[in-house]
Amino acid sequence: MAPLYLAIVGPGLVGAKLISQIAALPSAAARFRVVYITSSTRSIRTLDGIDLSTWKASLNSSTTKPDLGSLPSTIAQLVPTGGKVVVVDNTSSDDVATLYPTFLSGGLSVVTPNKKAYSSSLELYNQILSTSATHGTSILNESTVGAGLPIISTLKDLVQTGDKIIKIEGVLSGTLSYIFNEFSSVNGPAKPFSSVVKVAKEQGYTEPHPADDLSGADVARKLTILSRLIPELAQKLPQGYKSVSITTSGLGDDFVRRLVDFDHEYDNLRRAAAKEGKVLRYVGVIDVAAGVIKAALEPYPVTHPFATSLSGSDNIIAFHTERYGARPLIVQGAGAGADVTAMGVLGDLFKI
Ligand SMILES: NC(=O)C1=CN([C@@H]2O[C@H](COP(=O)(O)OP(=O)(O)OC[C@H]3O[C@@H](n4cnc5c(N)ncnc54)[C@H](OP(=O)(O)O)[C@@H]3O)[C@@H](O)[C@H]2O)C=CC1
Ligand SMILES: N[C@@H](CC=O)C(=O)O
Ligand code: NA
Numbered sequence: 562m563a564p565l566y567l568a569i570v571g572p573g574l575v576g577a578k579l580i581s582q583i584a585a586l587p588s589a590a591a592r593f594r595v596v597y598i599t600s601s602t603r604s605i606r607t608l609d610g611i612d613l614s615t616w617k618a619s620l621n622s623s624t625t626k627p628d629l630g631s632l633p634s635t636i637a638q639l640v641p642t643g644g645k646v647v648v649v650d651n652t653s654s655d656d657v658a659t660l661y662p663t664f665l666s667g668g669l670s671v672v673t674p675n676k677k678a679y680s681s682s683l684e685l686y687n688q689i690l691s692t693s694a695t696h697g698t699s700i701l702n703e704s705t706v707g708a709g710l711p712i713i714s715t716l717k718d719l720v721q722t723g724d725k726i727i728k729i730e731g732v733l734s735g736t737l738s739y740i741f742n743e744f745s746s747v748n749g750p751a752k753p754f755s756s757v758v759k760v761a762k763e764q765g766y767t768e769p770h771p772a773d774d775l776s777g778a779d780v781a782r783k784l785t786i787l788s789r790l791i792p793e794l795a796q797k798l799p800q801g802y803k804s805v806s807i808t809t810s811g812l813g814d815d816f817v818r819r820l821v822d823f824d825h826e827y828d829n830l831r832r833a834a835a836k837e838g839k840v841l842r843y844v845g846v847i848d849v850a851a852g853v854i855k856a857a858l859e860p861y862p863v864t865h866p867f868a869t870s871l872s873g874s875d876n877i878i879a880f881h882t883e884r885y886g887a888r889p890l891i892v893q894g895a896g897a898g899a900d901v902t903a904m905g906v907l908g909d910l911f912k913i
């Protein structure tokens with residue numbers, strides 16, 4: 562069996578976890594050969610496959626700058642003719658996402674948990690799909706929604722087999738699920754909002770910058786990704802979701818510290834909901850018939866499944882379709898965290 566050759570872009574939380582999951586596979590070397598790893602500043606490459614037990618030290622000591630624009634020709638020098646290669650983009654970078662057509666037309670398939678290519682301009686999205694079809698290269702993105710949960714594959718199966726999507730609704734953010742499960746729980750003691758956000762970041766649930774989660778941008782991107790898989794909505798979001806400009810420094814530690822100033826405001830929201838026997842949940846909806854796509858923080862009765870059945874970073878997504886009738890198809894489980902996200906990426910690699 563020929564191995565699948567991998568170029569790993571972005572060895573951060575998810576990327577590093579993916580590498581350790583690959584290394585732990587039985588006969589890992591026979592299945593996957595990692596020939597290239599790059600961060601935004603350094604890269605390593607080798608013909609024989611990078612040693613997955615020492616890659617971090619090798620990358621840290623490398624002085625080779627990445628040049629992703631010429632990745633297809635770099636890879637051609639590392640992989641035997643006919644070898645199947647996948648670029649795994651574990652960044653959250655728009656710049657890397659815009660290179661997918663270059664990768665796909667250069668004979669490289671792509672697997673990614675990065676939402677940018679799928680939720681930005683429709684032009685880029687369509688270009689990616691058509692380039693992949695023309696060049697016979699694959700692109701898979703299960704972990705862009707619900708991390709490793711089978712959300713994208715389920716929706717594709719429903720649509721491809723001729724079911725009609727009526728509505729999709731649910732809690733689509735692991736970070737916001739964790740935050741509101743902890744902060745506005747049915748029974749639990751009240752905790753300061755900012756302290757819960759801090760833990761969500763420490764657990765690896767947030768985007769590289771947590772403002773992306775708290776602004777609702779991450780959920781908006783996920784709703785865009787799902788909507789583009791539904792025939793009635795596929796071409797109706799021309800702009801997609803533009804990146805918010807984040808002006809606070811670093812990777813958001815300062816931003817999280819300053820959230821203390823908003824604890825009082827959030828506590829008022831929580832108390833107002835509790836007075837009515839409700840808890841706060843951040844829920845996204847795609848109502849196909851009404852042509853409405855929305856996401857909002859809203860009070861839900863404590864008896865509602867979004868209030869009672871979720872804990873940790875759980876996502877819950879209900880697919881209301883013609884075939885499933887009054888009882889929707891429901892997928893639920895951890896929707897964020899490096900381990901479950903890397904699993905979704907690795908699952909896509911196995912599919913390829
Ligand atoms: N965490 C989660 O639960 C989930 C995450 N995702 C997605 O997974 C992706 C990765 O998330 P996460 O691992 O948490 O993020 P991290 O910030 O931990 O890792 C990002 C990595 O990308 C690298 N990088 C950034 N820009 C570039 C570039 N231009 N070229 C090469 N490498 C680059 C960074 O390297 P450097 O050190 O050089 O900056 C870093 O290694 C994101 O798109 C996120 O939305 C999806 C589902 C769940
Ligand atoms: N930050 C995201 C990670 C997965 O997409 C989330 O919290 O859901
Ligand atoms: Na998923």
